[in-house]
Amino acid sequence: MLLDIGCGNGAFAEFAASVGYEVIGIDVDAASIKIAQSRDIPGANFRCCSLKEFCSSLAQFGKFDVITMFEVFEHLDNPQFVLKLVERLLRGQGLFVGSLPNTERVLMWWLNMDYELPPYHLTYWTTRSWSEFLNRNFSFDVLCCESSRYYGYMSDVLLNRYRLPSLFGKLISNFLYPVEFKLESYYKVGASFYFEAMLNRT
Secondary structure, rough: EEEEOOOOOOOOHHHHHOOOOEEEEEOHHHHHHHHHHHHOOOOOOEOOOOOOHHHHHHHOOEEEEEEEEOOHHHOOOOOHHHHHHHHHHHEEEEEEEEEEOOOOOOOOHHHOOOHHHHOOOOOOOHHHHHHHHHHHHOOOOEEEEEEOOOOOOOHHHHHHHOOHHHHHHHHHHHHHHHEEEEEEEOOOOOOOEEEEEEEEEO
């Protein structure tokens, strides 16, 4: 069984169900949960609730083999508390998988990225700080924590912030994408990072 925390519109839950997982998806955004439910995914169940609220119904579901959180932790004001709940929900040797924005990415603070600041992002992580946080404070063995590639965040910032016309926006994107590709390939630091960790207790 897989729990997808911050499941959004259910896109990942749909993929997980398609490869055989029984999936529970939770999110605090009611509009996203409504979209997820409208997908009518066999083997998937969606709930509009916080992780703390969901933990009160743990007896109904038992523990999970896999818990996923993609692009969620940067929005939390108390990640340590949330990770304690993740530990509680996972089976022994269960997998904890997810991703976070990488604050080591190229030119991150050179662009005026309002969405990186509170109230949107409340904490900032790198592959090293996240791995050390998991190893130091929790019962997880980090199996991998590595930079991923997302070519387009610089152009996304420019287009969204300055609301450029679509034609001009396409020209900017066509120019910036190959530049971003070369920068991230050269520095080997992508816009986000992916991690896998195993709960090391039975």
